[in-house]
Amino acid sequence: MSEIINFPKPELIRVNGVQLEVFEAGKENAGNPIVLCHGWPEHAYSWRYQLPALVAAGYHVIVPNQRGYGNSSCPDEITAYDITRLTGDLTALLDHYGYQNAVFVGHDWGANVVWGMALLHPERVEKVINLALPHQARTEKPWIDFMEELFGEDNYFVHFNRKPGVADDILNKNCRRFLRNLFRKNLPEMLPEPGMIMINLAEAQAPAGAPVMSDSDLEIFVSAFEKSGFTGSINWYRCLNRNWHLLADVDPVIHQPSLMIYGERDSIPKSNSLSHFVPNVDVISLDCGHWIQQEKPKETNKAIVEWLTS
Structure with a gap:
């Protein structure tokens, strides 16, 4: 029986003015x-390997497609994707299930939202487990301005903001090729090529490295983005400067017990200041790239379950 059949059927739940799958x-x-x-x-399906392990460890596992993804709502306004709305969806989801708080686990952008949950709604977060993206300390100037100075206009965070709609259109037109070329592991070391990396991936004829997932698994992601398009999810990036202002007066320290899991070969650098902003943190590194829980599912499950039960 394939993993796709084993993945639970979704429920559409109305929370915080949107519908979440x-x-x-x-x-x-x-x-x-x-x-x-x-x-x-990504998609809730990126956690397919973690569900059985967490259920066996005694957890009620809740995996939303967040706003902008899958069959969840994709509001038109960019501001609908700021950190207050994204964390508001999660607090409303806890209310829906009748929970005061929960353990929150995030990967990549999901990790950013989980760090935001711990900052904005600390009473709703029991423990934090984040993969790939360490806590991002607030910079002296808004994040996109900071990145533009540091990395230039072709950095994809900057490009998404300064040239709205350009990447969305190219990714929408090349959805299957983009996702096939992006979800790779064991990538050869190469000098960065000119241009915007996500557009380059969407237009590249052949992928590098090895596939992270089977064709049938990839199809879950492709069919979801063929339906939703990429604009809703890219709008998360377009709220980064807005988030910088929204977090101006928020205590920047994460006080909950936290686990940070890095991929040794991830292009996202490890944080040198993590313990300063997350004093109660344990750190683990796995021998993989960016798609940690899909590249190393058994090792990820072991790290999470052992940390939760220790």
Whole structure:
């Protein structure tokens, strides 16, 4: 039986003015919730390997497609994707299930939202587990301005903001090729090529490295983005400067017990200041690239479950 058949059927839940497509496992463990937050450009299905392990560990597992993804709402306004709305969806999801708080797990952009949950709604977050993206300390100037100075106009964060609609259109037209070329592992070391990396991937004829997932798994992601398009999910990036202002007066320290899982070969650098902003943190590195929980599912599950039960 394939993993696709085993993945739970979704429920559409209205929260915080939007509809979220939510996948749920381990209802028999009601009272012990864990919420898994996917990254970009992903889907709740990116957590397929973690569900059985977390249910076996006694958790009620809740996995939303966040706004902008899958069959969840994709509002038109860019501001609908700021950190207050994204974390507001998660607090409303806890309310829906009748939970005061939960363990939150995030990968990539999902990690950014989980760090934001711990800052904006600390009473709703019992523990934090984040993969790939360490806590991003607030820079002296807004994040996109800071990145533009540091990395230039072709950095994809900057490009998404300064040239709205350009990348969206190219990714939409090349959806299958883009996702096939992006979800790769064991990448050869290459000098960065000119241009915007995500557009380059969408237009590249042949992928590098090895596939992260099977064709049937990839099809889940492709069919979701062929339906939703990429604009809603890219709008998360277009709120980064807005988020910088929204977090101006928020305590920047994460006080909850936290686990940070890095991929040794990820292009996202490790943080030199993580313990300063997350004093109660344990750090683990796995021998993989960016798609940690899909590249190293057994090792990821072991790290998470052992840390939760220690």
